[in-house]
Amino acid sequence: MEYLNIAIAKGRLVDHTIDILRAIGINFPDYHEKSRKLIFEDPVKKIRIVLVKASDVATYVERGATDLGVIGKDSLIESGANVFEVVDLGFGRCRFVVAGLEATVLQKHKFIVATKYPKVTNQFFTERGQTVETIHLNGSVELAPLVGLSDCIVDIVETGRTLQDNGLKVLAEIFEISARLIANKASFKTKHSRIDDFINHIQSVVNEKGAVGQ
Numbered sequence: 001m002e003y004l005n006i007a008i009a010k011g012r013l014v015d016h017t018i019d020i021l022r023a024i025g026i027n028f029p030d031y032h033e034k035s036r037k038l039i040f041e042d043p044v045k046k047i048r049i050v051l052v053k054a055s056d057v058a059t060y061v062e063r064g065a066t067d068l069g070v071i072g073k074d075s076l077i078e079s080g081a082n083v084f085e086v087v088d089l090g091f092g093r094c095r096f097v098v099a100g101l102e103a104t105v106l107q108k109h110k111f112i113v114a115t116k117y118p119k120v121t122n123q124f125f126t127e128r129g130q131t132v133e134t135i136h137l138n139g140s141v142e143l144a145p146l147v148g149l150s151d152c153i154v155d156i157v158e159t160g161r162t163l164q165d166n167g168l169k170v171l172a173e174i175f176e177i178s179a180r181l182i183a184n185k186a187s188f189k190t191k192h193s194r195i196d197d198f199i200n201h202i203q204s205v206v207n208e209k210g211a212v213g214q
């Protein structure tokens, strides 16, 4: 049996994913949180996970380097990748928001938005008929309005602590997101029964967790 390869976004999503895989009998004996290894295998179930930057998961899957991927909906939308989105995994829930120091910035004729998500940002403001200049940053976006780089930010909020600790307020809600299982389109055909079986197992664990409100 061939290995099924899964790219997982490093960080918050890894432990949740490993928990779900464990629930369907897949185990990675040498995985531990502090390891710097990037590849782990279950040699019995023939599952291999590779840990990559969140913004790179869609690339690995789209180009067929892995059959499947676990990625936040935020990174998936921003990637624009041509992949199948097969399961809403239910964890990694957060919100896309516009945040800033004062709501009045949104009343300006034109304003500057700093973000890791230029596509989501442009789509949101275009739909509202507002013209914005978008500055693409790679992280610590909350800093931008504090040092005068932008009028506001578009970012994801999970607990709200980063906004709070930096004195920023939510000025507008965009939409909610969660982690998704995605599949390479060619793998979906060539390894169909394997991937289909895997998806069904994952979906039933997600449904059970949902049923008990986790």
Ligand code: PRP
Binding pocket: 138, 139, 140, 141, 142, 155, 156, 157, 158, 159, 160, 161, 162, 163
């Ligand atoms: C994300 C996001 C916020 C923060 C929100 O950043 O961009 O900065 O988490 O989480 P909270 O609402 O629980 O505080 P991440 O931790 O991925 O780091 P980055 O800013 O360096 O990308």
